[in-house]
Ligand SMILES: Nc1ncnc2c1ncn2[C@@H]1O[C@H](COP(=O)(O)OP(=O)(O)OP(=O)(O)O)[C@@H](O)[C@H]1O
C-alpha cells in the first residue's frame with residue numbers, strides 16, 4: 001500500500017516536472033520566433049519536410065473519408081427523402097470535425113513522429129550540444145523553424161483534407177448514387193457559414209497544429225539520448241498527440257457549438 | 261594571467277563525485293594536456309569549461325570571466341571565441357562537409373559567399389579533406405569526421421580550442437598530421453589548446469604541460485619531462501601503460517571472487 005502511494009507520488013512529481021519543462025521549452029521557442037522572420041528560408045525548408053511531405057497521406061485519406069461519408073450519408077438521408085442535403089452533411093462534418101481532427105491525427109503520425117526522431121537523434125549524436133558550443137542556440141536555429149512550419153502546415157493540410165473529402169463525396173454522391181449536382185453544391189453553399197463553420201474549423205486545426213508540433217519537438221528534445229530513448233519518445237509523441245487532439249476537440253467543440 | 265583558471269571544482273553525477281577539489285591553470289599560447297583513465301570525467305571537464313554543465317562548487321574563469329556567472333548572451337559571445345572538438349565529431353548530419361565548416365561563419369558573420377568559400381576551402385585544405393567537401397557526414401569515416409570537425413572548430417579563428425580525444429581512430433599517417441596540425445595551429449594562430457586524451461606518446465609529444473586526473477583529483481602535473489621522471493607509482497603506471505599498479509582498470513565495486521560466489525543474483 002505504502003509502496004503504491006509512493007510510486008504514485010513519484011509518478012505525479014515526474015509528470016509535473018515534465019509539464020513544467022515542457023512549458024519552459026515552449027516559452028523559449030516563442031522567444032525565438034521573431035528572429036525567424038529575418039531568416040524565413042529556414043522555415044520554408046521545414047514547411048517542405050513537415051507539410052509538403054505529408055500531402056500524399058492527407059490527399060488519399062481525405063478522398064476515402066469523403067467517399068465513405070458520401071455513401072453513409074446517402075443511405076441515411078434517402079430514408080427521409082433528403083438526399084439533396086448530402087452536400088451540407090458532408091461539408092459540415094468535414095469542415096467542422098473530421099477535417100481538423102483526422103488530418104491532425106495523420107499529421108501526428110506522419111510529421112510528428114519524424115520530428116521527434118530527428119531531434120532525438122540530433123541530441124544523441126551531440127549535434128545540439130555541438131551547436132551550443134558554436135554559440136548557436138539550437139532552440140532558435142533548429143526547433144523554432146520546425147515549430148513555425150508545423151503551425152503553418154497544419155491548417156493548410158486540414159483545409160486540403162476537407163476539400164478533397166468533399167470532392168470524394170461528390171464523386172460518390174453524384175457519380176454513383178445520382179444525387180442532383182446543383183442541389184449538392186447550392187445547399188452546401190447556403191448552409192455552410194464562413195465564420196461559424198469554416199473559421200471554427202480553421203481555429204481547431206491551428207490549435208492542433210500548435211499542440212502536436214509542440215509535443216513532437218519537446219519529446220525529441222527531452223528524449224533520453226539513446227536509440228531506445230528516441231524510440232520511446234517517438235511512440236509517446238503519437239500517443240500523447242492523439243489524446244491531446246481528441247480531448248481538445250471536445251473542449252473546443254463545446255466552446256464553439258455548445259450554446260446553439 | 262592564465263587563460264583558464266579552475267579553482268576548487270566540485271561536480272557530482274547523482275551521488276557519485278566526478279570532481280572533488282580540482283585546480284587547473286591553462287596558460288595562454290600553450291598546449292595543455294589533460295590525461296586520465298577512461299571515465300574519470302575528462303569530457304565532463306570540457307563541458308564544464310564550455311558552460312554546458314554547472315559545477316556544484318568552485319569557479320571556472322575563462323579570459324577573466326566566470327563562465328557560470330555570465331548572462332546567456334555573454335556566454336554565447338564567449339563561446340564564439342572557444343572552439344571545441346567533440347569526441348564524436350558532432351557534425352550536422354543534414355549538411356555536407358562544406359556546409360558544416362561554413363556553418364559557424366554563416367551564423368555569426370555577414371561575409372559574402374565567395375569569401376566564405378575561400379575560408380572553408382582553406383580550413384579543409386589544412387586537414388587534408390578539401391576534395392571531400394561534397395560528401396555527407398554519413399559517408400565519412402570516424403577519423404575523417406573528426407578532422408572535418410576540427411576544420412569547423414577553427415573556422416571562426418577562436419582564441420582557444422578544446423580537443424576531446426583527437427587521436428582516437430586516426431591511422432598513423434593522419435595521426436602524425438594531426439599532431440603536427442595541432443602544434444602548428446597553436447603556434448601560427450596564437451591559439452591556446454587543451455587536449456584531452458589517453459594517447460600518452462602523442463600527447464606528450466605536443467603538450468607543454470600535462471595534468472593527470474584520476475578519482476576526481478589532480479594526481480600530478482608538470483611538463484612531460486617532469487612527469488616521466490616522477491617518482492609516483494601511479495604516474496609511472498599511466499605514462500608507461502602498465503596493466504598492474506595503483507590505477508584500477510575495473511569500475512569500483514565488489515571483488516570478482518565475491519561475485520562468483522553469488523550465482524543467485526540473476527537467477
Ligand atoms: N549524462 C550522464 N549522466 C550520468 N552520468 C554520466 C553522464 N555522462 C557521463 N557520466 C559519468 O561521468 C563519468 C565521466 O564521464 P566522461 O564522459 O567525462 O569520462 P571521460 O573521462 O571523458 O572518459 P573517456 O576517456 O572514456 O571519454 C563517467 O563515469 C560516466 O559514468
Ligand SMILES: [Mg+2]
Pocket residue numbers: 302303304347424
Ligand atoms: Mg570522454
